Amino acid sequence: SQTIHQWPATLVQPVGSPLSLECTVEGTSNPNLYWYRQAAGRGLQLLFYSVGIGQISSEVPQNLSASRPQDRQFILSSKKLLLSDSGFYLCASPGGSRGYTFGSGTRLTVV
Amino acid sequence: RKEVEQDPGPFNVPEGATVAFNCTYSNSASQSFFWYRQDCRKEPKLLMSVYSSGNEDGRFTAQLNRASQYISLLIRDSKLSDSATYLCVVGNNNDMRFGAGTRLTVKP
Numbered sequence: 001s002q003t004i005h006q007w008p009a010t011l012v013q014p015v016g017s018p019l020s021l022e023c024t025v026e027g028t029s030n031p032n033l034y035w036y037r038q039a040a041g042r043g044l045q046l047l048f049y050s051v052g053i054g055q056i057s058s059e060v061p062q063n064l065s066a067s068r069p070q071d072r073q074f075i076l077s078s079k080k081l082l083l084s085d086s087g088f089y090l091c092a093s094p095g096g097s098r099g100y101t102f103g104s105g106t107r108l109t110v111v
Numbered sequence: 112r113k114e115v116e117q118d119p120g121p122f123n124v125p126e127g128a129t130v131a132f133n134c135t136y137s138n139s140a141s142q143s144f145f146w147y148r149q150d151c152r153k154e155p156k157l158l159m160s161v162y163s164s165g166n167e168d169g170r171f172t173a174q175l176n177r178a179s180q181y182i183s184l185l186i187r188d189s190k191l192s193d194s195a196t197y198l199c200v201v202g203n204n205n206d207m208r209f210g211a212g213t214r215l216t217v218k219p
Contacts (some may be wrong), residue, residue: 043211102154
């Protein structure tokens with residue numbers, strides 16, 4: 001089994017400030033990792049996925065970027081946050097027949 | 112058309128009621144199907160996989176209809192603790208798509 005760690009759990013940032021959210025995977029790992037965002041009362045939107053170190057694919061154009069510096073590390077960043085970046089950010093990894101395993105998420109509020 | 116669609120609800124039901132949710136998907140090549148439960152301000156957690164022949168786990172029954180491209184979740188004898196948002200997930204291997212979720216509130 002695998003565990004996905006995310007931090008911080010909650011973050012309040014001013015508009016225009018930078019962002020760095022970290023996700024690390026512990027235990028048996030599928031090489032694929034994903035960043036999702038969930039706006040209040042909405043579904044999960046896939047932001048980025050990575051199939052390996054240094055390999056990032058973006059699903060939607062946006063103010064965010066992602067990096068995979070190590071096999072078990074996936075980072076979500078922004079140089080300048082917008083109000084619309086507020087949301088619940090989830091890191092996930094496929095678990096085969098058990099679907100996806102999610103981290104506990106980071107709730108970001110941009111003010 | 113969205114890849115995965117769900118009725119957002121909310122479904123407000125009394126304790127003990129039976130409630131059913133449907134989820135339609137657009138990619139006919141999809142091979143993996145799941146129902147997730149998400150509590151308020153928490154991450155989604157796997158409720159059950161959905162198999163071609165249908166499957167049951169206690170009070171929960173999941174079914175797949177490939178011809179009509181939908182999956183369903185039936186909850187019998189609803190409990191207060193079943194109140195949550197239920198997400199359907201459809202896809203293949205490492206490419207999974209999430210529905211926006213159906214909100215269920217079970218009331219005393």
